[in-house]
Amino acid sequence: MRREEETATEADRRAHAAAARALRAASEAARADYRVRRAAQRAAQRAVMLRGLEETLFGSRMPDPASLIVAAGWxxxxxxxxxxxxxTTLVPFEDRRxxxxxxxxxxxxxxxxxxLGRYAPPLSQWVPAIKRRAWSRMADALGCELGAQVRDACTADLMELPQAVAFIPTHPLRRLLRGIDHSERLARSVALELGVPCVRALRARLALRQTGGGRGHRIERGGRFVATRAARGLRGKTVLLVDDVRTTGSTLAEAASLLRASGVCRVTAACAAATDPPGRHGERRAP
Ligand SMILES: [Zn+2]
Incomplete structure (x- = not known):
């Protein structure tokens, strides 16, 4: 009898301990879940605050891009x-084979x-204003259009669908002064439109102002970028390289060569505006 009682107590004790363990595990899971949700909430609040700050400091006086695009009929x-x-802009009936x-x-x-278009108004006004006036909303709007343009080219089998998006980086110091990394902002919008990741595959070295030199000067200067660790994750992939303006193509060429040297299988490019080379109609130099 006594032994039976002891066994029953022992079973009760075990059941009690198991229930306590389950309760501890459940409360621990709930706490972890709360921590994750709270962190996401804080990140979202920070993003809203930063965006507000950015718009107050830099972009508050800039018009709304969507209405501007409609008004300009672009x-x-x-x-x-x-x-x-x-x-380059094609002349009528030009052979493009x-x-x-x-x-x-x-x-x-x-x-x-x-x-998206030739480097001429209104793009020659909008695109430089993204970096000069930190017009982030214009970068988002044009990035969205550029993403759609790439998708259209891929659908028409004129281009290979990219697996990731990279961009021509701005040096951190310059980014701090401008309040924006214009190409990154553009690229993130393109990547969002295409549904692929945007990777910071390149880092900029601090270089002298680009506007000083002529065409030849730009081509001669090399070593402006370094591949980052993130570029390793792009090995064997097709990567779309995004820049705001293509002038001579030397910046894109240098960045594309570097990406390919770090293992990227195929590089395609997308730019908001492209300058026509001298001798073509309506050429205009990028700033
Ligand atoms: Zn061509």
């Missing part, structure tokens, strides 16, 4: 308006290039 270029190899007359026979380090 639309992105159709695919037969420009050369899909180098981004193997590229346009500006790039045919030239080796390019990127497989294809898509643009």
């Amino acid at each position: 639309t992105r270029d159709s695919m037969n308006r420009f050369c899909l190899r180098c981004g 193997g590229g346009c007359s500006a790039c045919r026979g030239r080796a390019l380090s990127y497989a294809a290039l898509v643009r």
Whole structure:
């Protein structure tokens, strides 16, 4: 009898201990869940605060891009308006097999290039204002358009669908002074539109101002970027390289070569605006 009682007590004790353990585990899980939700909440609050601060400091006086685009009656270029190899404006009835007359026979380090339009008003006013006036909302709007342009090119089989998006980086010091990394902002919007990750694959070295030199000067200068650790994750992939303006193409070429040297299988490019080379109609130099 006594032994039976002892066994019953022992069983009770075990059941009690098991219940206590389950309760502890459940409360621990609830605490962890709360911590995760709280961290996400704080990150969202920080993002809202930073965005507000950014808009107050830099972009508060800039007009709303969507209404501006509508008011200007601007639309992105159709695919037969420009050369899909180098981004130059095509002249009517120009033969585009193997590229346009500006790039045919030239080796390019990127497989294809898509643009929104020629470097002319209104793009020549909007695109520089993204970096000069930290107009982040314009970067978002044009990035969205550029993403759609890339998707259209991929759908028409004119370009390979990218698996990731990279961008021409701004040096941290310059970014701090400007309040924006314009190409990154543009690229993040493109990546969002395409549903692929945006990777900081390159880092900028501090260089002298680009506007000082002429065309040849720009081509001669090298070593402006360094591949980051994140570039290793792009090995064997097709990467879309985003920049705001393509002038001579030397910046894109250098960055694309570096990406390929770090193992990227194929590099394609996308820019908001492209300058036409001298001799073509309506050319205008980027700032
Ligand atoms: Zn071309």
